[in-house]
Amino acid sequence: MTISIWRYSHFILAFASSLFLLIASVTGVILAIEPISHQAKGYAVQDLDKISLGTTTEALKKNYDDVFALEVETSGFVKASVLTLEMEMLDIYIDPNTGLELGQIQERPFIYSFATNLHRSLFLKSIGRFFVGLISLLLLLITITGVLLLAKRQGGFKRLFSKVQKDYFELRYHVILSRWFFIPIVILAFTGVYLSAEKFELLPNATITHKEINNTDTTERFEHIIDIPFFKATTLDQIRKVDFPFSENPEEYYQVALKNKEIRVSQQTGQIVSEANYPFVALASRLSWKLHTGEGNVFWSIVLLLASASILFFMYSGFAMTLKRRKKVKAISIMPDKDDCEFVILVGSETGTTFDFARQLYTSLNATGKKVYMTELNKYCTFAKARRIIIFTATYGEGEPPSNARKFEAIFSTIQQPNKIRYSVVGFGSLEYPDYCKFAIKVDAILQIHPDFQPLFPLYKINNADAADFENWVKQLSKQIDISLSIQQPKKIKRQLKQIPFEVLGRTGLNVDDTFLIRLKPKKKIKFTSGDLLVILIKGTTITRQYSIARIGDEILLSIKKHEFGQCSSYLYELSKGDTIEAAVKANQHFHFPKKTTATVLIANGTGIAPYLGMIEQNRNTTINLFWGGRTVASSAIYDDILKGIISKNENNTIHKSHSREGSKEYVQNLVIQQKDSVLKTVQEGGVVMICGSLAMQHDVLDVLESLLAEHSATSLDELQHNGQLKMDCY
Numbered sequence: 104m105t106i107s108i109w110r111y112s113h114f115i116l117a118f119a120s121s122l123f124l125l126i127a128s129v130t131g132v133i134l135a136i137e138p139i140s141h142q143a144k145g146y147a148v149q150d151l152d153k154i155s156l157g158t159t160t161e162a163l164k165k166n167y168d169d170v171f172a173l174e175v176e177t178s179g180f181v182k183a184s185v186l187t188l189e190m191e192m193l194d195i196y197i198d199p200n201t202g203l204e205l206g207q208i209q210e211r212p213f214i215y216s217f218a219t220n221l222h223r224s225l226f227l228k229s230i231g232r233f234f235v236g237l238i239s240l241l242l243l244l245i246t247i248t249g250v251l252l253l254a255k256r257q258g259g260f261k262r263l264f265s266k267v268q269k270d271y272f273e274l275r276y277h278v279i280l281s282r283w284f285f286i287p288i289v290i291l292a293f294t295g296v297y298l299s300a301e302k303f304e305l306l307p308n309a310t311i312t313h314k315e316i317n318n319t320d321t322t323e324r325f326e327h328i329i330d331i332p333f334f335k336a337t338t339l340d341q342i343r344k345v346d347f348p349f350s351e352n353p354e355e356y357y358q359v360a361l362k363n364k365e366i367r368v369s370q371q372t373g374q375i376v377s378e379a380n381y382p383f384v385a386l387a388s389r390l391s392w393k394l395h396t397g398e399g400n401v402f403w404s405i406v407l408l409l410a411s412a413s414i415l416f417f418m419y420s421g422f423a424m425t426l427k428r429r430k431k432v433k434a435i436s437i438m439p440d441k442d443d444c445e446f447v448i449l450v451g452s453e454t455g456t457t458f459d460f461a462r463q464l465y466t467s468l469n470a471t472g473k474k475v476y477m478t479e480l481n482k483y484c485t486f487a488k489a490r491r492i493i494i495f496t497a498t499y500g501e502g503e504p505p506s507n508a509r510k511f512e513a514i515f516s517t518i519q520q521p522n523k524i525r526y527s528v529v530g531f532g533s534l535e536y537p538d539y540c541k542f543a544i545k546v547d548a549i550l551q552i553h554p555d556f557q558p559l560f561p562l563y564k565i566n567n568a569d570a571a572d573f574e575n576w577v578k579q580l581s582k583q584i585d586i587s588l589s590i591q592q593p594k595k596i597k598r599q600l601k602q603i604p605f606e607v608l609g610r611t612g613l614n615v616d617d618t619f620l621i622r623l624k625p626k627k628k629i630k631f632t633s634g635d636l637l638v639i640l641i642k643g644t645t646i647t648r649q650y651s652i653a654r655i656g657d658e659i660l661l662s663i664k665k666h667e668f669g670q671c672s673s674y675l676y677e678l679s680k681g682d683t684i685e686a687a688v689k690a691n692q693h694f695h696f697p698k699k700t701t702a703t704v705l706i707a708n709g710t711g712i713a714p715y716l717g718m719i720e721q722n723r724n725t726t727i728n729l730f731w732g733g734r735t736v737a738s739s740a741i742y743d744d745i746l747k748g749i750i751s752k753n754e755n756n757t758i759h760k761s762h763s764r765e766g767s768k769e770y771v772q773n774l775v776i777q778q779k780d781s782v783l784k785t786v787q788e789g790g791v792v793m794i795c796g797s798l799a800m801q802h803d804v805l806d807v808l809e810s811l812l813a814e815h816s817a818t819s820l821d822e823l824q825h826n827g828q829l830k831m832d833c834y
């Protein structure tokens with residue numbers, strides 16, 4: 104919730120100020136070049152702290168007919184306004200030891216004066232200045248909200264500079280660059296606000312008042328300036344500017360602006376006539392100016408240049424990220440408030456098919472003007488105005504809910520809807536499984552016994568995502584709710600997988616759990632890696648089964664549980680060395696081993712270990728902690744030799760096994776609790792957790808992970824999944 108508030112504020116501020124910010128950043132980049140090119144002229148004097156004001160003044164007087172002013176720039180250049188012996192008025196850079204000219208002061212290049220005007224006031228005078236001040240303030244707020252988001256993402260302020268999660272280019276570099284540039288940008292924005300406030304006289308008065316100093320009358324007179332004690336003792340590094348007296352009138356004095364105060368020195372007696380300390384506001388203004396412009400400091404100018412350029416990148420990447428996020432949650436982002444909707448659609452889906460159907464219903468209800476809210480079953484909560492709830496859910500494993508529905512049963516009993524609800528449950532399943540639509544049946548049963556829930560009509564089951572079945576249900580619903588609904592079928596883009604022949608290289612016998620391994624070699628050249636799926640179609644039937652692949656060398660290793668009446672597993676078990684089968688490889692990118700990761704936690708139960716056998720073999724330089732749960736010690740016998748071989752190739756790898764029917768009778772999630780330190784370390788360092796096996800195991804492991812993260816880490820389970828640090832392949 105808070106993260107979305109910060110993200111929303113960050114976006115709105117950035118959006119509102121984008122055009123002005125764009126101008127300010129581009130001109131900022133140009134203006135940051137000016138101090139760098141200025142410094143490159145090479146007039147900087149090195150030992151200003153060793154040259155006295157007297158020496159320079161004396162040298163100037165010797166070389167020129169008259170001297171009006173002397174200025175020491177923050178760049179270390181010494182500047183003088185003089186009247187030459189040829190009666191020419193000149194503004195020149197000088198060598199302070201000799202008073203000789205080093206170079207003339209050039210007129211400011213047009214590009215810089217143009218950029219300054221645009222940067223300061225957009226050529227709109229006071230109104231423009233006001234906008235620029237406002238944009239600086241917005242930039243400050245954008246940076247602050249950005250830092251808060253950054254801290255949230257990285258898991259706290261202390262972890263701001265910890266490893267950045269791998270993500271797409273714009274997001275990754277938005278995070279990386281913001282860590283480096285948020286301090287310079289805060290300084291730029293803050294000083295921008297300060298300088299604008301100064302221009303609009305919003306700061307306390309900074310005029311200085313001189314205090315007369317009562318000097319004892321002295322008869323001492325100085326012929327040479329160099330002899331005046333103040334001129335002798337003051338070195339150029341303390342000077343900002345000296346205005347020389349107009350005439351030799353004893354009432355005229357040297358007006359000397361030092362770093363922290365201003366003084367007047369009598370040209371006759373050399374005494375300090377008066378002095379004035381600069382008020383804090385004036386000192387702060389000077390510092391703001393230096394920090395904002397980089398004047399006199401090449402290093403800081405380069406930092407400012409990069410910071411201004413980074414703002415341009417943040418604008419691009421920020422908008423690209425927003426567009427991406429919007430695309431992802433398109434259906435959700437246009438949804439009304441949950442408490443405003445009469446219709447609520449709750450979805451339980453693992454691979455997205457059920458969501459596709461739910462979206463069709465959402466769109467058609469919406470088209471009739473109804474307010475509809477759609478969310479996952481796990482997010483079940485109170486809906487203030489809901490009167491109809493439609494539940495679409497798939498089933499997996501042995502009647503298990505999909506991951507995004509695993510909490511529904513527990514949440515449902517804790518929530519009381521304000522209104523009586525008419526509901527309909529639609530089960531999405533497959534008749535190929537013995538527990539056809541079992542989870543939907545369970546959900547329907549839970550709702551049936553609730554006094555506030557009345558069915559619109561009995562549970563409806565849809566086999567193999569059959570579109571005609573779905574249309575039938577929509578017709579029934581239309582009748583019941585008395586609204587004419589029309590469904591637009593999305594165009595099906597079904598890619599036919601290419602079957603190729605595979606040679607059987609070997610097969611083990613059954614172990615104690617009726618599990619066996621089979622090794623296959625493709626007879627044609629194909630691309631595959633561990634975690635991909637091998638789709639097997641039994642000849643003469645429409646039955647297909649998918650098995651997770653372990654790639655070992657050029658071979659495919661499958662771990663298969665032989666079901667008593669399982670046609671596919673029986674078919675594979677009957678194969679012998681030298682046989683050929685037809686199958687297709689289905690890429691399963693979301694379950695590939697991460698390309699770059701420091702450490703990985705692999706969690707599996709039963710035959711779910713298969714892809715990991717290949718992943719460990721293929722990634723010998725990554726630290727891998729494998730957690731595997733089986734029934735008995737003998738359950739892992741068929742994997743032991745392979746595991747021994749691959750584990751011995753990387754001494755950083757560890758294997759933890761649990762046995763649910765022997766010894767301490769533990770499950771794989773117990774291992775995760777026992778090894779919580781290494782699991783949390785992996786997560787905190789940006790490593791990846793992978794889960795493969797049964798859905799029941801996945802749910803138990805997710806529960807454990809969720810509470811471990813809540814207790815010990817600032818990253819939530821959702822963030823882990825969003826960051827790509829949690830990969831699952833369970834059914």
Ligand SMILES: Cc1cc2nc3c(=O)[nH]c(=O)nc-3n(C[C@H](O)[C@H](O)[C@H](O)COP(=O)(O)O)c2cc1C
Nearest residue numbers: 452453454455456457497498532533536539540834
């Ligand atoms: C590994 C696996 C296990 C499944 N188990 C069942 C099951 O036990 N009962 C059932 O009715 N359907 C089962 N199905 C079918 C799915 O529920 C069905 O394909 C559903 O449409 C998938 O919806 P989803 O894409 O929204 O997750 C299973 C599918 C797979 C791939």
